Amino acid sequence: MPGQKVQARALSHHPWGVLVEIAGYEKAALSATIDMIEQFSRITSSNDELLALFPPIGSQVDAVIEQIRRYHPPVSVRLVIRPADLESLACSCDFCGEPVRLGPGGDALILDSRSLDGPGSHTLISHRHCLAERIRPENIGERARALKVGRMC
Template sequence: MERFEIESLALMPGQKVQAKVLSHHPWGVVVAIVGHENADLSASIDMIELFSRTTSSHDELLALFPPIGSQIDAVIEQIRRSHPPVSVRLSIRPADLESLTWRCDFCGEPTTLSPGGDALVLDSRSNDGPGSHTIISHRNCLAERIRPENSGERARALKIGKMC
């Protein structure tokens, strides 16, 4: 079985990236993620979603659009790998660049995806075909859902990615 999303597996929510702005649209901008230009993925920044609540006019919102051709810092919010091309949604909100939070898919409470945070990113895949689904979880929420008798896996869920 061929998976269309192999190259995109290097990307995950909470990861900082560089993006080159390719075009403007009424809702936001289409970008290319630097270093992943040849991957089968589309990347965008939904400027309305990010900034419409904090701007007082359409002109003020438009002024926040990064110029076409510019290279900007961004953080990955979401990745959808259910069908090609892989869809990557980025944020350039200053608070997200500092520390991205997202709701845990188990408990619904905010969890920090940025390095040093308490989140794990799980990719669920099937042997039946391509595509995957990303699940965001607190370390503890995942560990609590692993059978108590499987203490090794519980311990790994609590420790994975942490510095010793």
């Protein structure tokens, strides 16, 4: 799920970033990448400085899942390795567009939508209150669960 911490092994370097393999999913039909240009081009002053940040081929790195696309096989996973994102990944709420944090202390819910009549799924990331506000007012139990799910009692 987005926000989940994983271990990844660098398989190959490309002009945009790194193709990786996620530990525990080596046999799965998925493609995993780290877009180094998107993550680090704003904080580096030269191409050589950016290239120095690429994890060496064969090395293991800590990463966080930023995005999963499952519309068509193979599954496509985008990882981030920025130190701040390893603690708590920030993204935009799919309902209101405001920033939301995935991870400890964050206020995000991750929703997967699937159909019974075909392959693929779609992931939405939402503030708890944004989802709760969209559940019918008379459905009090589901609204309450949206505000509580995943939280420690």
